[in-house]
Amino acid sequence: MIIEAERVVEDGPQQMNNLFLGGCASKSCLSSYKFGKKVAKMLQEINDHMSKGAFEKVAENQPATSVVVRPEEQPIALESTIQKVWSCIVEKNVGIIGLYGLGGVGKTTLLTKLNNKFSTTPNDFEVVIWALVSKDYNVEKIQDRIGENVGYSDGSWKNKSADQKAIDIYGIL
Numbered sequence: 001m002i003i004e005a006e007r008v009v010e011d012g013p014q015q016m017n018n019l020f021l022g023g024c025a026s027k028s029c030l031s032s033y034k035f036g037k038k039v040a041k042m043l044q045e046i047n048d049h050m051s052k053g054a055f056e057k058v059a060e061n062q063p064a065t066s067v068v069v070r071p072e073e074q075p076i077a078l079e080s081t082i083q084k085v086w087s088c089i090v091e092k093n094v095g096i097i098g099l100y101g102l103g104g105v106g107k108t109t110l111l112t113k114l115n116n117k118f119s120t121t122p123n124d125f126e127v128v129i130w131a132l133v134s135k136d137y138n139v140e141k142i143q144d145r146i147g148e149n150v151g152y153s154d155g156s157w158k159n160k161s162a163d164q165k166a167i168d169i170y171g172i173l
Contacts, residue, residue: 006155066113067128069115069116069119070115070116071110071112080108081110139162147169
């Protein structure tokens with residue numbers, strides 16, 4: 001049933017393209033009629049199954065880990081910087097921290113240490129998301145990475161625009 005319903009949902013945008021006059025008329029009345037009948041039949045079958053079935057919970061998705069521990073290098077002289085940034089995050093409740101510097105000075109090492117510290121130190125964060133943003137970044141790839149970490153990974157998520165993804169991510173965060 002699920003596979004059949006997904007096929008019907010996939011056909012929806014094509015059927016919408018056949019409409020004109022603000023959705024009041026169809027370029028192919030027969031095609032629209034058949035599609036409408038198919039949707040109505042599918043909904044009726046689903047309702048029949050739901051009314052007859054006993055749908056007990058038989059399995060659950062495992063909750064995503066709140067922090068993915070990353071392999072780390074031993075930092076050289078970064079401990080004081082790690083402590084400063086950590087205190088800004090957990091004690092001063094700072095929302096955004098800018099991190100900049102020349103290549104090779106330890107920015108990624110610092111972030112890795114901070115990321116891993118979330119898994120070993122008590123804090124108020126439910127999830128920590130590692131999303132790489134390089135100078136030739138792609139907004140939708142970053143949104144998809146964040147979306148995966150907060151539970152948006154189904155097919156409908158991939159079809160959303162960057163603006164809608166931004167609204168969804170903002171809403172859940």
